[in-house]
Amino acid sequence: MNSLPLILTVFVACAVEATEALTIVLASGLTREWRSTFQGMAVALVVLAAVVAAVGPALTLVPLAALRLVVGALLAIFGVQWLRKAILRATGHKSLHDEASAYLREVAAAKAATVTSRRGVNDWYAFTLSFKGVLLEGLEVVFIVITFGDNQRDLGAAVIGAAAAVIVITVTGIAVRVPLARVPENAMKFAVGIMLTSFGLFWGAEGAGVSWPGHDASLLGLVPVVALVSLGYTLMLRQWRTIPAPPVAHPSEEGVTS
């Protein structure tokens, strides 16, 4: 299979997580101290790279069918959760992830914390804030890089996609020095959810022993089907939201208080 879908999927997934991590790093660097912030970010990136370097090649030793069964199921679960969240946000049932307000929350917390030096780090709060932000946002990316890379037996392509996203988002963030509030995070999450679900369905079923009609080419049919079903659910929920709710009986009449 061509490496391009793999690189693009990992790139978009990584860009979403890198945008969220950048918000935390900027809040820490601009309100506390850049040196400790960069130290925290660097240590987190080293830990994430070590996980990819250790787990990625180790998983290639697992038989492909078993790997696809487990990873396919996990990716399908992951993908549906991303889609679910994106659809709920797109239809107004869940508030959109707002980088600007997330940034203000982090800034307020960072300003309130006291400065303490520890283990050669000038500002321990800035270090841990940046470390935790990059590590936690990066774990999902590592999962996607390892699972996609190993399943396609092309870990290098997955790493290229992830590294490119981190570089693009970091350079943009440094250039503008504000949280990337204009990044269409929900649309990107929706697209990644579609790709994760499609690959998860394909590999999960194949790992279970299924032979897809058309073999690898069936993935080209699966992606638009997942996209159409997801768009269908989105339109349905939007329509339901615009239909006025029927009159509800007074709580005391039904004995319901919540």
Next chain:
Amino acid sequence: MKRLRSIGAFWYDFVVGDDWRVAAVVVSAVALTALLVHVAGVNAWWLLPVCVFGALGWSLHRATAGTGENQ
């Protein structure tokens, strides 16, 4: 103990996510597909997509049936 619990909660949230029913449906559907293929000899490539689309719809319906999730 508190740290162990928070690590467990993090991994549960990371792998299972907001709705455990989705995870349960996916795992059951994969197991059923394997059974159909290896025991009954049915090439059930359609089963997992059907179950996943159903699980997504069910989960969305549950989330929006009340006041919705506004986290």
